[in-house]
Amino acid sequence: MEDIKNYRNQSPDLRESLEKAPFFSELPEESLELVMSHAVLRSHPANRVILLENDWGGSVYFILDGWVKIRTHNVDGKEVTLNIVGKGEVIGEMAALEEAPRATDAITLTPTTISSIPAQDFVNLLNSDPLAGVRLAQVMSKRLRQLNRRLRLREADSLSRVADTLLFLAEGQGKETTQGVEIPNLPHRELSSISGLARETVTRSLTKLEKKRLIKREDDILCIFSLDSLEQIIS
Numbered sequence: 001m002e003d004i005k006n007y008r009n010q011s012p013d014l015r016e017s018l019e020k021a022p023f024f025s026e027l028p029e030e031s032l033e034l035v036m037s038h039a040v041l042r043s044h045p046a047n048r049v050i051l052l053e054n055d056w057g058g059s060v061y062f063i064l065d066g067w068v069k070i071r072t073h074n075v076d077g078k079e080v081t082l083n084i085v086g087k088g089e090v091i092g093e094m095a096a097l098e099e100a101p102r103a104t105d106a107i108t109l110t111p112t113t114i115s116s117i118p119a120q121d122f123v124n125l126l127n128s129d130p131l132a133g134v135r136l137a138q139v140m141s142k143r144l145r146q147l148n149r150r151l152r153l154r155e156a157d158s159l160s161r162v163a164d165t166l167l168f169l170a171e172g173q174g175k176e177t178t179q180g181v182e183i184p185n186l187p188h189r190e191l192s193s194i195s196g197l198a199r200e201t202v203t204r205s206l207t208k209l210e211k212k213r214l215i216k217r218e219d220d221i222l223c224i225f226s227l228d229s230l231e232q233i234i235s
Helices: 011-020 029-036 093-098 119-128 130-152 158-173 188-195 199-211 227-234
Strands: 003-006 040-044 049-051 059-065 067-073 079-086 105-108 112-118 181-184 215-218 221-224
Touching: 011 029, 011 059, 011 112, 029 119, 059 093, 059 119, 067 112, 079 158, 079 188, 093 119, 112 119, 119 130, 130 158, 158 181, 158 188, 158 199, 158 221, 158 227, 188 199, 199 215
Parallel strands: none
Antiparallel strands: 003 040, 040 112, 049 105, 059 112, 067 079, 067 105, 181 221, 215 221
16 A cells, blocks of 8 residues: 655655655755655555656656666557666656656556655756756766667677676666675566567576576575676676
8 A cells, every 4th residue: 555745744754765865965955955845755566657658747756765667668569668767766857857748657666665746846956956967967877878788789699688687787776785786586577578588588598597606586586696797798
């Protein structure tokens, strides 16, 4: 069941959450006050639609915890996963900046906590605080770099493409542990959509990586023992 909190009623919760988000770290107090004046904190279960393609962008969303899939559909109606984003990411910003309908869907993959602010508040923040603009540029640059890498590997072998997909997820939201870097053990259909490979091919490639003792899958967690080893497979 969703839990919804408004800043005016739960200010300590929201302030603490936003201050930990990379986008808002080190922003001046007046900028934080602008963000929180109309902000709402929501907790969503997995498989909940947050944004719908072609809806008008009335809000911008900041992921404080969890994973969200950004998807669209091709001309044949087949689902295409464009990105998987997590803690610290912003979504819905393009529709706000362009004053246009949303170009993609956004769906939670795991239980997710999100803060939303009105689109106009987001635009006002960018106009008033240069650091906020720099942070948004950094987000865009990271996404472009990841996309360029995935495009370069379109003709690579299946094992390299699956290894790159795992690295892509680890770079975005990997959690370092004593064993290695942990990411959610996503359904193979999601990894298939990201890598552009058949689900069966993804399953075989993951099994190969596990036999090489490069990864380990347990319930909801996939542990990558060595990022460098996966990089070597790609190169």
